[in-house]
Amino acid sequence: MELRQLKVFLEVAKHKSMTRAAESMHISQPALSKSIMALEEELGMKLIIRTNKTSDVTDAGKVVLEYAQKMNALLDEMNSTLNDMTNLNRGEVNIGLPPIIGGLFFPKIMAKFHRAYPNVQLNITEYGGARVVKSVEEGEFELGVAVMPIDEQEFHVYPIVEEEMKLLVNAEHRLAGRHVVDLKDLKDEEFIFYHEEFALNKIMRNHFIEAGFEPKILFKSSQWDLMTEMVAANLGVTILPASICNRAASPDIKMISLKQDIMWSLAVITKKNRYLSNAGRTFLEFILKASL
Structure with missing residues (x-):
């Protein structure tokens, strides 16, 4: 089993489409299908149900998806730790924002942050608040902005x-x-x-x-x-x-x-017991100091 195969599987599960997953990863659809079939053959189980319109995850696929997400989060954590060694000469922060929030408070903050740290990339993804919380928990985002109340046993919560x-x-x-x-x-x-x-x-x-x-x-x-x-x-x-x-x-x-x-x-949330990159910590401090 290769990490590349798991990343391909994660993309298919995310988009529920072989075509959109292939486009997202900039690979051909036959190559993507071959990777999924090789993974299924190695595990001896069907992971994806293919139809003309969608590609849905099977029960076995849901188990693989859960572990693949954890492994991907660990890889992201490793990369973040290594990027810290460059003292923000480069780096990136993955952030989840509900659409109803993003346009209100964050453009000015992001512009100021970019001017201060031009080599740090801010990757903004718009999800509904409930999905932002879940995605921070699963490691897709380092930071998320969500509507209170938030489970403070699972997350660090910073009201804004x-x-x-x-x-x-x-x-x-x-x-x-x-x-x-x-x-x-x-x-x-x-x-x-x-x-x-x-x-x-x-x-x-x-x-x-x-x-x-x-x-x-x-x-x-x-x-x-x-x-x-x-x-x-x-x-x-x-x-x-x-x-x-x-x-x-x-x-x-x-x-x-x-x-x-x-x-x-509203609060910024981070997952407890998960490494927060230097870029992520810096952006969090930037948000907390801003007048929202």
Whole structure:
């Protein structure tokens, strides 16, 4: 078994497609298929179910995937340790950011960091908050930005932002004249909501359940600008962090406070008992010193 074969398998599992995995690794699809088949033959088990449209992982493949991720994380850790010896003359940091967060606070920080450390590459991947947490745990990212609460037994947690959640409604909506709205008053509303992989999905659903109802979800999105545009078009209502609501200011939208004290708290997280590269530590300090 070769590490190259495991990396190929990881890419196929990630993309669920032989074609996209081959493109990602810049190799031919026949070469990629040959590598997967050699790995399956050596292990004596089918790892990938191939169809015309997708390549899904079998139960045996899920076991191999778990160990391959651990081995890949260890290799990344080794490379990070070696890169530390260059005193940031080169290096890279793998970071996970939810799409709803990245555009708000991080471009200026990343620009300043790049000017200070031009040879350190920042690899940004956008995932939903829940997936960011899982990916930091599995070693895909050194650093992740996620919505609190976070399991502090598993992660080092560094709070960076806290702000109120606000209700957005169309200017012609029945609640548009209100300054404060109780969640109970939203029982019959149709919501523009967040995808399941976003931490806000679970957080807000729990608040609605506490208020005595399940939200009626008209549409799910990972893009706050699309969510606010749908409110402006009077297709439904949404609840978003105050900073996003302020960016969505429009004559067609009304921002309203919630009676319930619902906070949006962000933190940078790192996995406990995992080596954090010098570049990763430096970028973390950069974030914590910045005024977000």
